[in-house]
Amino acid sequence: MAFTYRYDARKVKQEHGRPQFPEHLVEMLKRALERTGRFVMTADGNSMLPAIRAGEQVIVEELKRRPEIxxxxxxxxxxxxxxxxxxxxxxxxxxxxxxxxxLIDEACTIQDVLGIIRYKLNNGQPEAVPKPRVPQLVSYVRLSRPVKVTIIGPAKTERAQFEAIGEQVGFDIQFCSNHADFYALLGNDEYRIGLSQQAPVSEKDLLRIIETRAAKGILHFIIGGKYGYPGNSLGLLPHDTVHALVRIGPPDLSEQPALWTLGYLTGLVQGCLATKQENVVAFPFLGSSHSQE
Structure with a gap:
C-alpha cells in the first residue's frame, strides 16, 4: 500500500539506480508523531486488500514497542x-x-519503521483495521511427523552441518561409515527410500511417495548409498534393502554431494508435509533459525 504523496523521482538524488525518498518528508512525519503521537494518511493501492482499500484514510500511530508478527x-x-x-x-x-x-517486500530494519496502523477512518470515526489470518513466514518448519535420514560415509568434520539442518526441520539424522554398518540402523515400521542418481524413478514420483506414505509410518531416507543386485560381489547394497529408489535430477552414475542432496530433500519434504500441518509458509532463505524472535 502506497500513499497519495507524490514526488518527481527525476528531481531527487539518484543512488544505486534508485530514487531516494525525500528526507524532509520523513522528518516532517517524525515530528508529527513526536508532537501528537499520530497522523492521518490516505491509502493508494490494493496491496492491503481487503483490510485497507485505496482511498481510505488510516491513522498512523507512534510505535512504543517492538513490532510484532x-x-x-x-x-x-x-x-x-x-x-x-x-x-x-x-x-x-x-x-x-x-x-x-x-511476494514479500525487501527486508528492512526496526529503525526503518515510522509507526503502526491499527485504525482507519469510517465516516470520520476510528475503526479497527481487520486482521485476517495469514500464513506465518518461517525459515523452516519443524515436522510433527517422524522422518529419519541416514547418511552413509560423510567425514566426521562434515557431520555438524548435516545435524544443524536436521535440528531445524526435525529430521532424525544418523550416520554410518559404510554399507556394512547400515543394516543396524534399519527399523521395522518404516518406509525406506534410497536417493540415488542410478534410479529410474524421478523426484516427481518422490513427491507422491512422501505424500502417500508419510501418514502410514516413518519415512526413512538414505543418502550416499550405492546399490546393486542382491548377491553382488562389490559390496553394494542390494536394491531390495529399500522400498523405493529415487533420483533427484537427471539420471547420472555420479552421485550428487550428500549435503546438496539433504538440502534439496529438505525443500521437497517441507513443501509436501510442513505447510500441511499448520498455517505456515516456509522460506528457507530468510534465516538460519526457524524461531520467531
Missing amino acids: GDIVLVCHPSGLRAHRVRYIQGDRLITMGDNNK
Whole structure:
C-alpha cells in the first residue's frame, strides 16, 4: 500500500539506480508523531486488500514497542513509504508483505519503521483495521511427523552441518561409515527410500511417495548409498534393502554431494508435509533459525 504523496523521482538524488525518498518528508512525519503521537494518511493501492482499500484514510500511530508478527507498520523505504503487515522478525530485521500481494517486500530494519496502523477512518470515526489470518513466514518448519535420514560415509568434520539442518526441520539424522554398518540402523515400521542418481524413478514420483506414505509410518531416507543386485560381489547394497529408489535430477552414475542432496530433500519434504500441518509458509532463505524472535 502506497500513499497519495507524490514526488518527481527525476528531481531527487539518484543512488544505486534508485530514487531516494525525500528526507524532509520523513522528518516532517517524525515530528508529527513526536508532537501528537499520530497522523492521518490516505491509502493508494490494493496491496492491503481487503483490510485497507485505496482511498481510505488510516491513522498512523507512534510505535512504543517492538513490532510484532501481524502488525501493519509504516516503513520508510528508499523508493517511498509502504504500509504492510509484518510477517517475519529476526533480531532487528523485518520482512513485511501486503495482504493482497504474492511476494514479500525487501527486508528492512526496526529503525526503518515510522509507526503502526491499527485504525482507519469510517465516516470520520476510528475503526479497527481487520486482521485476517495469514500464513506465518518461517525459515523452516519443524515436522510433527517422524522422518529419519541416514547418511552413509560423510567425514566426521562434515557431520555438524548435516545435524544443524536436521535440528531445524526435525529430521532424525544418523550416520554410518559404510554399507556394512547400515543394516543396524534399519527399523521395522518404516518406509525406506534410497536417493540415488542410478534410479529410474524421478523426484516427481518422490513427491507422491512422501505424500502417500508419510501418514502410514516413518519415512526413512538414505543418502550416499550405492546399490546393486542382491548377491553382488562389490559390496553394494542390494536394491531390495529399500522400498523405493529415487533420483533427484537427471539420471547420472555420479552421485550428487550428500549435503546438496539433504538440502534439496529438505525443500521437497517441507513443501509436501510442513505447510500441511499448520498455517505456515516456509522460506528457507530468510534465516538460519526457524524461531520467531
